[in-house]
Amino acid sequence: MTKKLSVDLKLFCPREDCPYRNDSKNRITKDGFYTTKNDSERRQMLYCCGGKHRYSETSYSELWGKQGSFKEYEQAAKLFCYGLSADAIADVLGKDVRTITTWLLSMSKKSKLFHETMCLNLTMVLSFIQMDELWSFLNKKKRQLWVFIGFDVDSRFWINFQLGSCTNHNAKKLVTGIKSWLKGTKDTVLKITTDKLAAYQNAIKTVLSDVTHVYMQVVKRRKNKRLVTVKKCFVKGSETDFTGKTQNTSYIERFNLTLRQRTSYLCRKTLGFCKKQSNLEAVLWLNLFDYNYRRIHKGLRIAIDDATKKKLFTRKWKHRTPGMALGLTNQTLTWRFLFIAPIPLTH
Numbered sequence: 284m285t286k287k288l289s290v291d292l293k294l295f296c297p298r299e300d301c302p303y304r305n306d307s308k309n310r311i312t313k314d315g316f317y318t319t320k321n322d323s324e325r326r327q328m329l330y331c332c333g334g335k336h337r338y339s340e341t342s343y344s345e346l347w348g349k350q351g352s353f354k355e356y357e358q359a360a361k362l363f364c365y366g367l368s369a370d371a372i373a374d375v376l377g378k379d380v381r382t383i384t385t386w387l388l389s390m391s392k393k394s395k396l397f398h399e400t401m402c403l404n405l406t407m408v409l410s411f412i413q414m415d416e417l418w419s420f421l422n423k424k425k426r427q428l429w430v431f432i433g434f435d436v437d438s439r440f441w442i443n444f445q446l447g448s449c450t451n452h453n454a455k456k457l458v459t460g461i462k463s464w465l466k467g468t469k470d471t472v473l474k475i476t477t478d479k480l481a482a483y484q485n486a487i488k489t490v491l492s493d494v495t496h497v498y499m500q501v502v503k504r505r506k507n508k509r510l511v512t513v514k515k516c517f518v519k520g521s522e523t524d525f526t527g528k529t530q531n532t533s534y535i536e537r538f539n540l541t542l543r544q545r546t547s548y549l550c551r552k553t554l555g556f557c558k559k560q561s562n563l564e565a566v567l568w569l570n571l572f573d574y575n576y577r578r579i580h581k582g583l584r585i586a587i588d589d590a591t592k593k594k595l596f597t598r599k600w601k602h603r604t605p606g607m608a609l610g611l612t613n614q615t616l617t618w619r620f621l622f623i624a625p626i627p628l629t630h
């Protein structure tokens with residue numbers, strides 16, 4: 284399990300009433316397998332040597348006792364990430380929609396915790412960040428709901444997001460979130476590009492005042508919904524600071540497109556907009572795991588330079604996920620891996 288990650292996730296006793304719960308010296312051993320009425324797939328039993336009791340590997344997520352099989356949990360997660368609604372998934376799997384929503388909330392909670400644990404151990408320097416926002420309707424189209432997104436260009440890593448109204452407050456929360464994971468940017472200059480939203484400018488100025496950075500805004504002017512001009516506005520730094528293909532917000536705009544495809548609530552011109560903010564947030568967290576750690580990204584593949592290349596059927600590429608590009612993981616992860624990853628459910 285640990286080989287898949289660059290971080291060492293240590294097994295611990297997840298039982299809340301166990302006195303050895305927070306004891307780092309407590310020994311955990313494997314103790315056989317079991318199956319449940321609803322799941323024929325084997326689950327690992329573990330033994331807490333200090334507390335002298337057994338527990339199941341599913342205790343590491345809130346899916347414990349949720350009466351589905353691992354296969355069903357995994358199918359639900361995948362369908363959510365293909366942009367299906369909870370109603371559609373309930374129909375496909377022959378479950379009640381409330382059951383599917385409970386699963387969604389449990390799975391997204393774990394996804395969030397996992398991402399935060401990984402980012403805390405982030406050792407690589409983020410050098411080029413793009414920020415953007417997209418919006419959808421909330422609750423019978425009476426309100427607009429905005430999603431602010433932070434994105435690392437080099438690794439295509441989706442750093443974080445912030446849900447809410449389009450205010451300075453939410454932009455500031457997004458930037459503060461990114462800053463808490465920034466490391467070792469003393470000698471390097473952090474490049475940031477966003478669109479012309481004033482909220483970012485204020486947030487970057489106040490939150491990142493002690494981080495060396497350059498900042499450029501891309502100002503697009505539209506006439507009758509057609510793009511007329513694109514102007515670059517160097518707020519901090521000058522044109523020479525943005526070398527190569529960095530004077531744009533294209534990467535995150537392309538990412539937004541991916542996200543809209545994969546989130547039913549964010550699709551344009553549908554009736555599937557969000558009725559409940561917490562559900563959209565949950566679906567976004569699932570998508571974040573899927574995008575960062577599970578799916579390979581074509582733009583991140585590396586050519587395998589091999590002398591035996593001329594032979595047929597040899598691998599030409601090493602495929603990578605954004606998490607692998609950033610050195611957080613060594614392989615693509617699976618949903619099951621997420622469900623049983625030993626991370627405390629309460630911080």
Ligand SMILES: [Zn+2]
Nearest residue numbers: 296301331334
């Ligand atoms: Zn215990």
